[in-house]
Amino acid sequence: DTAVSQTPKYLVTQMGNDKSIKCEQNLGHDTMYWYKQDSKKFLKIMFSYNNKELIINETVPNRFSPKSPDKAHLNLHINSLELGDSAVYFCASSPYRQSYNEQFFGPGTRLTVL
Amino acid sequence: AQTVTQSQPEMSVQEAETVTLSCTYDTSESDYYLFWYKQPPSRQMILVIRQEAYKQQNATENRFSVNFQKAAKSFSLKISDSQLGDAAMYFCAYRTDSGGGADGLTFGKGTHLIIQP
Numbered sequence: 001d002t003a004v005s006q007t008p009k010y011l012v013t014q015m016g017n018d019k020s021i022k023c024e025q026n027l028g029h030d031t032m033y034w035y036k037q038d039s040k041k042f043l044k045i046m047f048s049y050n051n052k053e054l055i056i057n058e059t060v061p062n063r064f065s066p067k068s069p070d071k072a073h074l075n076l077h078i079n080s081l082e083l084g085d086s087a088v089y090f091c092a093s094s095p096y097r098q099s100y101n102e103q104f105f106g107p108g109t110r111l112t113v114l
Numbered sequence: 115a116q117t118v119t120q121s122q123p124e125m126s127v128q129e130a131e132t133v134t135l136s137c138t139y140d141t142s143e144s145d146y147y148l149f150w151y152k153q154p155p156s157r158q159m160i161l162v163i164r165q166e167a168y169k170q171q172n173a174t175e176n177r178f179s180v181n182f183q184k185a186a187k188s189f190s191l192k193i194s195d196s197q198l199g200d201a202a203m204y205f206c207a208y209r210t211d212s213g214g215g216a217d218g219l220t221f222g223k224g225t226h227l228i229i230q231p
Contacts, residue, residue, distance in 0.1 A: 090159065
């Protein structure tokens, strides 16, 4: 059983399109995250959600909108895709209020914008 | 804001040898957590080892150990008896213990570890 899953694993699309990435975790965690890994492999937090509530919203363009229908799911919708959005997007989860716990990462979604 | 610095973009080691990856961080907090994650070519992020800042004892996980120097804000990873499967990107990461509980990880830029057979 996959602990944190993401769909799709690969996404190729044209500039200006709107796309979504889905994330699901079956670990019973309360907190979920989105990270972006750029072409130089640098990982940066984008959002965190706790029990469907937005906690962290780093300086990410408004074109990115996370949505958490329930605490096991955190989706990322991206409007008007730009070339600079090409990256690998990771979803992660962890128990709430237990900072010493690791964050469990999904397999990543490689987004390529042409 | 916290920052994490990994000064070695790439390291190479012979199989069965020992290698140390360096990491320094900057923070004004006294309570926090440090992690080393491994990212092999499959791109899956895998936790290697973690350290709680309030613990003076260095964490150890089999062939992996850390040298945590809180005053120097240094958190290096030592890999003993390097194996081919250790080849990967290694990321040092910091997480605050501000009590919010939903804090993201602050990552360094990573060190690409090459294992020479």
